[in-house]
Amino acid sequence: MQVYRCRVCGEVYIGEEKPTSCPFCGAHEGYFVLAKEWKLIHSEVLSDTSKENLKKALDLEINNTNFYKAASEKSKDVHFSSMFKGLSKVEREHASTICKHLRIAKPESSVGADKAVDSDRANIEEANRREKSAVKFYGEAINQAPEEAIKEFFKALMQIESDHIALTD
Ligand SMILES: [Fe+2]
Numbered sequence: 001m002q003v004y005r006c007r008v009c010g011e012v013y014i015g016e017e018k019p020t021s022c023p024f025c026g027a028h029e030g031y032f033v034l035a036k037e038w039k040l041i042h043s044e045v046l047s048d049t050s051k052e053n054l055k056k057a058l059d060l061e062i063n064n065t066n067f068y069k070a071a072s073e074k075s076k077d078v079h080f081s082s083m084f085k086g087l088s089k090v091e092r093e094h095a096s097t098i099c100k101h102l103r104i105a106k107p108e109s110s111v112g113a114d115k116a117v118d119s120d121r122a123n124i125e126e127a128n129r130r131e132k133s134a135v136k137f138y139g140e141a142i143n144q145a146p147e148e149a150i151k152e153f154f155k156a157l158m159q160i161e162s163d164h165i166a167l168t169d
């Protein structure tokens with residue numbers, strides 16, 4: 001058995017092999033390293049641009065966390081309810097990680113929850129729209145970030161949200 005750790009969210013995974021994606025934040029396999037070699041993707045100093053984009057990212061991730069949680073609770077189908085639950089957990093992990101970058105406490109908010117409706121199909125369409133908009137935003141944020149670590153962090157998020165587009169297509 002080995003102890004692995006995610007460079008994007010910092011969570012620990014114990015297993016025979018690395019997971020193909022982080023069970024907590026969804027980061028791809030390449031971001032998992034042995035715990036003894038672990039270093040979080042992190043920037044000591046943040047530019048105003050990155051602070052601004054991290055705050056926008058936080059709003060986006062909190063909104064999506066709440067939307068998915070509500071969609072999961074509304075669904076009567078075990079597959080879709082599970083899918084929305086999983087997506088909510090991942091987006092919540094993103095929000096928590098962004099708060100660590102910004103060195104702030106996670107704000108309490110239920111914004112986004114009222115956007116979930118009773119139809120799974122409509123919620124999946126809304127999910128796909130949200131994930132596409134997240135990928136677009138993170139793509140811009142990568143280009144704007146002066147810090148290599150923040151570029152890498154946004155790149156990891158962009159890959160994860162692209163997986164969510166594929167899931168909801
Ligand atoms: Fe992770």
Ligand SMILES: [Fe+2]
Binds near residue numbers: 087091164
């Ligand atoms: Fe996502």
